[in-house]
Amino acid sequence: MSAEHWLPAHVRAAGIERTLKAGQSLFRMGDVPPGLFEVMKGKVRLVRMDASGRETVLYTAAPGSMVSEASLFAPAYHCNALASTAAVVRLYPKALLLAEFERDQRVGQAFMRMLAREIMNLRTRLELFNIHSARARVRHYLALHAGADGRTVILSGSVKDLASELGLSHEALYRTLAAMQRGGEIVRQKNRITFRPSV
Amino acid sequence: MSAEHWLPAHVRAAGIERTLKAGQSLFRMGDVPPGLFEVMKGKVRLVRMDASGRETVLYTAAPGSMVSEASLFAPAYHCNALASTAAVVRLYPKALLLAEFERDQRVGQAFMRMLAREIMNLRTRLELFNIHSARARVRHYLALHAGADGRTVILSGSVKDLASELGLSHEALYRTLAAMQRGGEIVRQKNRITFRPSV
DNA sequence: CGGCGTTTTGAGAGAGCTCAACATCGGTGG
DNA sequence: CCACCGATGTTGAGCTCTCTCAAAACGCCG
Numbered sequence A, B: 001m002s003a004e005h006w007l008p009a010h011v012r013a014a015g016i017e018r019t020l021k022a023g024q025s026l027f028r029m030g031d032v033p034p035g036l037f038e039v040m041k042g043k044v045r046l047v048r049m050d051a052s053g054r055e056t057v058l059y060t061a062a063p064g065s066m067v068s069e070a071s072l073f074a075p076a077y078h079c080n081a082l083a084s085t086a087a088v089v090r091l092y093p094k095a096l097l098l099a100e101f102e103r104d105q106r107v108g109q110a111f112m113r114m115l116a117r118e119i120m121n122l123r124t125r126l127e128l129f130n131i132h133s134a135r136a137r138v139r140h141y142l143a144l145h146a147g148a149d150g151r152t153v154i155l156s157g158s159v160k161d162l163a164s165e166l167g168l169s170h171e172a173l174y175r176t177l178a179a180m181q182r183g184g185e186i187v188r189q190k191n192r193i194t195f196r197p198s199v
Numbered sequence C: 001c002g003g004c005g006t007t008t009t010g011a012g013a014g015a016g017c018t019c020a021a022c023a024t025c026g027g028t029g030g
Numbered sequence D: 001c002c003a004c005c006g007a008t009g010t011t012g013a014g015c016t017c018t019c020t021c022a023a024a025a026c027g028c029c030g
Helices: A009-013 A093-101 A105-130 A134-145 A160-166 A170-182 B008-014 B094-103 B107-127 B134-144 B160-168 B168-180
Strands: A016-018 A025-027 A037-043 A044-049 A055-061 A080-083 A088-091 A151-153 A186-189 A192-195 B016-020 B023-027 B035-041 B044-049 B055-062 B082-085 B087-093 B152-154 B187-191 B192-195
Touching: A009 A088, A009 A093, A037 A093, A037 B187, A044 B107, A055 A160, A088 A093, A093 A105, A093 B107, A105 A134, A105 B044, A105 B055, A105 B094, A105 B107, A134 A151, A134 A160, A134 A170, A134 A192, A160 A170, A170 A186, B008 B087, B008 B094, B035 B094, B055 B160, B087 B094, B094 B107, B107 B134, B134 B152, B134 B160, B134 B168, B134 B192, B160 B168, B168 B187
Parallel strands: none
Antiparallel strands: A016 A088, A025 A080, A037 A088, A044 A055, A044 A080, A151 A192, A186 A192, B016 B087, B023 B082, B035 B087, B044 B055, B044 B082, B152 B192, B187 B192
């Protein structure tokens, strides 16, 4: 959900900035969505809690990414947004955006494209979560997040964060990474993983 | 993704119908999307295959539902569509739709709303797949698909179909349903499940 | 009636989860 | 400068739960 400058300057300028401390809540399930948030600094994650208190990470927004696109048309949020790190977000009010969509067709269409891309991301994630083997999940993730060379992934957070993004316990992930390294499938540096694609 | 008559009559009239036999493919990953499909009769499922041949059901479209909304802006399909039963679909060509979005703001906005709803559905599904216990998954599904009375779910296919929609092996699902019935949590009739919500 | 797919139950094994202990690292304050 | 402390990183061991392979009853349709 990258902004990629599809939003006209005058709308961006009208954004209302807000600063969040690590762990602070941006919005909660049930709140009325005021508009669209763009993450300027830090990271914000969308999560849901199930009955047992388990947290499902629905999405992690990095600088340039949007949050709550889907809720722009909904009467209430259906998940919680929490700052994973200290963060700055910018709010674009709903009415302003809808007016802009009407004024300039291209903006509205860019927004559709963004929604469509998010749908595809979510489907890919769904596929990931349907994989039971931890090793296969890691492979799937690595293949999908490889950099330009096709065999390097930069971790943007702790391994623990990665674990919750993969829907694995952090212990299982540590073990899997260790085993893959022993087997020569991956090499780990500070916050970088190099791997052999499609062995 | 229900159509709900948001599409103007003259666009609907321009749709191209196509008949599919059970198991027949509507489109495959990599194909160029010609437009939007509406399911008129039967059921069509979106699936992806992972490396091991396991099939992940991304979405099941019933009559009135749209397929390939997200791919309207993509150069190629990112998943496969298969007829689960004998089915009839109607194709709305991409160019026609985009022109209509420009002509009438409300149609474009209705489409955005549809995309947004699909995002929320997918997030709910993601949450479902993050639940490991079969029983909790079934509870989650039942709570979400309860009818007006809040405690009855009509199964629209076989239990086996339900199993793949829940991401469970069919054996696990049968066992779980049997156990829940023994425990008095649910009552099963022909193709209907009645349950006690939030016990 | 025969065949095929769904439904059901059994048994075993593998894999991830949980609880637990310990190492490591960075930041804080004395 | 060093001790402390909390969070991350790492490894161990046992347990539970689903998956897989198997087999049999059931129901529907030609």
